[in-house]
Amino acid sequence: MVHLTSVPSDAAARRGSVAEGMQKIQFDDPAGDEGSVSVYGSRYAAQELPQHEMPDHEMPKEIAYRMIRDDLTLDGNPMLNLASFVTTYMEEEVEKLMAEALPKNFIDYEEYPQTAEIQNRCVSMIARMFNAPTQSEDMSAMGTSTVGSSEAIMLGVLSMKRRWQNKRKAEGKDYSKPNIVMNAAVQVCWEKAARYFEVEERYSFCTEDRYVIDPEEAVNLVDENTIGICAIIGTTYTGEYEDVKAINDLLVKKNIDCPIHVDAASGGFVAPFVVPDLPWDFRLEKVVSINVSGHKYGLVYPGVGWVIWRSPEFLPKELVFNINYLGADQASFTLNFSKGASQVIGQYYQMIRLGKRGYRSIMMNLTRTADYLAANLKQLGFVIMSKGGGQGLPLVAFRLDPGKGHHYDEFAVAHQLRERGWVVPAYTMAPHSESLKLMRVVVREDFSRARCDTLVKDIKLALQTLDEMDKKTVEMHQEHLKQNTAATKNKNSHPHYAKEKHSLQGKHGKTHAVC
Numbered sequence: 001m002v003h004l005t006s007v008p009s010d011a012a013a014r015r016g017s018v019a020e021g022m023q024k025i026q027f028d029d030p031a032g033d034e035g036s037v038s039v040y041g042s043r044y045a046a047q048e049l050p051q052h053e054m055p056d057h058e059m060p061k062e063i064a065y066r067m068i069r070d071d072l073t074l075d076g077n078p079m080l081n082l083a084s085f086v087t088t089y090m091e092e093e094v095e096k097l098m099a100e101a102l103p104k105n106f107i108d109y110e111e112y113p114q115t116a117e118i119q120n121r122c123v124s125m126i127a128r129m130f131n132a133p134t135q136s137e138d139m140s141a142m143g144t145s146t147v148g149s150s151e152a153i154m155l156g157v158l159s160m161k162r163r164w165q166n167k168r169k170a171e172g173k174d175y176s177k178p179n180i181v182m183n184a185a186v187q188v189c190w191e192k193a194a195r196y197f198e199v200e201e202r203y204s205f206c207t208e209d210r211y212v213i214d215p216e217e218a219v220n221l222v223d224e225n226t227i228g229i230c231a232i233i234g235t236t237y238t239g240e241y242e243d244v245k246a247i248n249d250l251l252v253k254k255n256i257d258c259p260i261h262v263d264a265a266s267g268g269f270v271a272p273f274v275v276p277d278l279p280w281d282f283r284l285e286k287v288v289s290i291n292v293s294g295h296k297y298g299l300v301y302p303g304v305g306w307v308i309w310r311s312p313e314f315l316p317k318e319l320v321f322n323i324n325y326l327g328a329d330q331a332s333f334t335l336n337f338s339k340g341a342s343q344v345i346g347q348y349y350q351m352i353r354l355g356k357r358g359y360r361s362i363m364m365n366l367t368r369t370a371d372y373l374a375a376n377l378k379q380l381g382f383v384i385m386s387k388g389g390g391q392g393l394p395l396v397a398f399r400l401d402p403g404k405g406h407h408y409d410e411f412a413v414a415h416q417l418r419e420r421g422w423v424v425p426a427y428t429m430a431p432h433s434e435s436l437k438l439m440r441v442v443v444r445e446d447f448s449r450a451r452c453d454t455l456v457k458d459i460k461l462a463l464q465t466l467d468e469m470d471k472k473t474v475e476m477h478q479e480h481l482k483q484n485t486a487a488t489k490n491k492n493s494h495p496h497y498a499k500e501k502h503s504l505q506g507k508h509g510k511t512h513a514v515c
Helices: 010-015 060-070 092-100 113-129 149-172 188-196 216-221 243-255 342-379 410-419 449-468 471-484 504-508
Strands: 140-148 179-183 200-204 224-234 262-264 286-292 305-309 321-325 328-332 382-384 396-399 426-430 437-442
Touching: 060 092, 092 342, 113 140, 113 305, 113 342, 140 410, 149 188, 149 224, 149 262, 149 286, 149 305, 179 286, 200 321, 216 224, 224 243, 243 262, 342 382, 342 396, 342 449, 396 410, 410 426, 410 437, 410 449
Parallel strands: 179 200, 179 224, 224 262, 262 286
Antiparallel strands: 140 305, 286 305, 321 328, 382 396, 396 437, 426 437
């Protein structure tokens, strides 16, 4: 998900980031040969980096590298970013493979046929991991790589909508009012898919003691205009697996012709190895499509995703383009066209390098670490909101015990941890349960037991620091941080789009958990 950036006016661009009055002070350019001085002895080190307009002249490559690298040091450390599911570690060998593939345009099948074959292998492996039917050549599963689960979800929604429209047209019925049923805790890309493709959103809302979709409520929201139900394997807030089987069984029991799309963005590479007997995938007859993020627990750097359909019946033929591109005929169903091949190659490496046993070992270790962290946080007095023992994603969602009368909240704890380098975000829960505040730690492959112990010590220290502050000091500190964080200072959002009222955030103040 990429943010929309406002282009500054000429006056704003001229002001730049120079402090008031500094524009009047003139400095002589450094003397000497640019090729003989160090990076920081060159004239470029005494100038502002170009921000709004491409410079007229070039600069030496080593200086461009160093200037940009120095600029990026202001970013956080990805390994301490416990907000994100996105992979932050891969082995050197696969990094080399991915770097070597950087010049390859993945869509050019004629020039890079083996790269296309590698995608086919990945699709086949992932489909079988999701128990896709493979008995018939004509009705076998199919799938494609995407740039992430957002694109995969868009494709899933498109295929469900078109299939529903075709059915309604064949029956001579109105097909102008499609709707989709989902949990209000969905990731924002579901809202985007519904809005972009003109599908009404119907929500099953969370409560203060239930953070997943209610199967009975979801099925009751279905009518003749429903294109499908979204069920999530690993919600972004608490990591819980929604009860896909219960939704499936209710649809079968009531003889309702409504498909299920499973959003397994986070859980698709976890559940098959930690809880292999949990029925959530193509073992259930109503599940027609599944998306998964390769760049989350698929253990690949961003961005690669995958979407699998049960059979051609659920991917209408008119959505697939048969095209001749750069000399080769190819079938294409995608929102993107040209893209790099590196991530697909990285996914294949991980699957053959680790195998089922390797993935299982990693996911079980992450699950144990998450349980260990949850036990330590419970000892510190936190209320644990996530499921342990492999019954959800390897993450820990937790909140302060409201019965202890703290004069600070979860956001204050998150800010204290940020001062120690950790990114452990605080959120309010999904609509209808937004009075609940929570924090969340995502346990990724490189989050070892030793690093977990360090985090626990820092959380304990953060609580001690806040306990020693009075309420007024905590509030002043919070306000200072709100006014001076990078997010608050970001002026690039266009004011025209502020305060919208069409999204869950606009209507309910929903905060979207990082994914």
